[in-house]
Amino acid sequence: MAPPKSDLPQGTLDLLILKVVALGPVHGYAIAQRLEQVSRGVVQVPEGSLYPALHRLENRGLLAADWKETETGREAKFYRLTGKGRKQLQTEAASWQRLIDAIALILAMANGGAR
Amino acid sequence: MAPPKSDLPQGTLDLLILKVVALGPVHGYAIAQRLEQVSRGVVQVPEGSLYPALHRLENRGLLAADWKETETGREAKFYRLTGKGRKQLQTEAASWQRLIDAIALILAMANGGAR
DNA sequence: CTACGATATATAGAAGGACGAGGTATAAAG
DNA sequence: CTTTATACCTCGTCCTTCTATATATCGTAG
Numbered sequence: 360m361a362p363p364k365s366d367l368p369q370g371t372l373d374l375l376i377l378k379v380v381a382l383g384p385v386h387g388y389a390i391a392q393r394l395e396q397v398s399r400g401v402v403q404v405p406e407g408s409l410y411p412a413l414h415r416l417e418n419r420g421l422l423a424a425d426w427k428e429t430e431t432g433r434e435a436k437f438y439r440l441t442g443k444g445r446k447q448l449q450t451e452a453a454s455w456q457r458l459i460d461a462i463a464l465i466l467a468m469a470n471g472g473a474r
Numbered sequence: 475m476a477p478p479k480s481d482l483p484q485g486t487l488d489l490l491i492l493k494v495v496a497l498g499p500v501h502g503y504a505i506a507q508r509l510e511q512v513s514r515g516v517v518q519v520p521e522g523s524l525y526p527a528l529h530r531l532e533n534r535g536l537l538a539a540d541w542k543e544t545e546t547g548r549e550a551k552f553y554r555l556t557g558k559g560r561k562q563l564q565t566e567a568a569s570w571q572r573l574i575d576a577i578a579l580i581l582a583m584a585n586g587g588a589r
Numbered sequence: 590c591t592a593c594g595a596t597a598t599a600t601a602g603a604a605g606g607a608c609g610a611g612g613t614a615t616a617a618a619g
Numbered sequence: 620c621t622t623t624a625t626a627c628c629t630c631g632t633c634c635t636t637c638t639a640t641a642t643a644t645c646g647t648a649g
Contacts (some may be wrong), residue, residue: 365569367604368483369635375580382583388626397583399578407608410628417605433615435626452581458480459574461516465490466567468497468512484606484635497621503597525599530635548644551596 367400372412373457375402377440377448380422386435387413398422421447480516487527489570490517492555492563496535501550502528528553536562 367375378388390413391404416422421444424436440448480569482490494505505528531537536559539551552569 366485366607367574368485368573370481370483371577372607375577378581378643379581386626393583394580397580398576399579401572402580405562405608406512406627407500407610407629408606411608414628423610431625433625453482454601455577455581457516458483461480461513462570464514465509465517466493466570468493468508481636487636510613520596520637522600522639523635526635529599544596544646546596578595 367402367404367408371455372408373416373453374448375404376409376412376416377421377444377451380438381440381445381448384427384437384439386429386437388435405420416444420444438470482517482519482523486570487519487523488531489563489566491524491527491531492536492559492566495553495555496560496563498553499542499554501552503550505553513577531559535559 375394376390379385379393385393387409391406391409394402394404413422413424417424417438420441422438423441424438426434427437429435481576490509492506494500494508500508502524506521506524509517509519528537532553535556537553538556539553541549542552544550557583
């Protein structure tokens with residue numbers, strides 16, 4: 360049974376990438392795999408979304424990268440979080456929490472809600 | 475104190491609108507007010523986002539509209555949910571729940587998460 | 590009376606992200 | 620040697636969001 364995949368709302372991908380990278384240096388391909396595994400297939404990151412996002416984050420100074428060998432002896436671009444990226448992660452995580460709390464309020468709204 | 479406003483991720487606005495309209499016929503301007511009030515100011519809906527979204531939903535057959543008088547005696551376009559809209563609301567609400575659960579898993583990820 | 594703020598709708602234009610499709614390259618497995 | 624998995628990249632399209640602008644009515648403050 361293929362778990363239902365859902366497209367990511369614009370903006371949330373950055374948060375997820377920052378979070379994964381915060382756990383330790385990883386290369387792009389592995390980031391996508393982790394996200395898919397941990398989310399049990401709900402979050403799927405096509406490469407056409409992944410790499411532009413990584414470059415975006417790098418250009419914004421939130422990630423830094425260098426080429427290293429993987430465990431299997433291949434070259435890959437390993438990303439790590441900058442100080443700025445760490446702050447941004449905290450900010451975005453907090454924003455996300457505020458947002459889903461707010462949306463939860465709205466979705467819990469019953470007919471008497473705005474009396 | 476900086477007002478904690480946050481931009482809505484692409485796609486979530488439709489869900490919120492459908493939810494508000496599901497509670498009973500409302501006009502656009504009131505939808506935005508309700509969203510802002512219920513979410514305590516976190517969700518703010520600029521008119522440039524609101525009206526295109528309403529037209530979009532109407533064109534997709536999820537909302538239907540007719541002009542009526544408001545309580546204050548002014549003309550306004552009142553929206554109501556179609557059957558299709560009701561189904562779509564359930565679908566989108568379920569998708570949203572799946573998504574935030576998945577993202578919660580990711581954000582809760584610790585260093586041992588994917589071993 | 591006039592100017593303003595709130596109500597109520599609408600559109601145009603700019604910006605930006607997500608995604609599918611395509612391309613490159615290497616290593617291991619069959 | 621061809622396929623599969625790994626690993627990177629980019630172009631073009633689609634879609635949504637937001638800022639700004641425009642219109643019109645109503646109540647109220649000056």
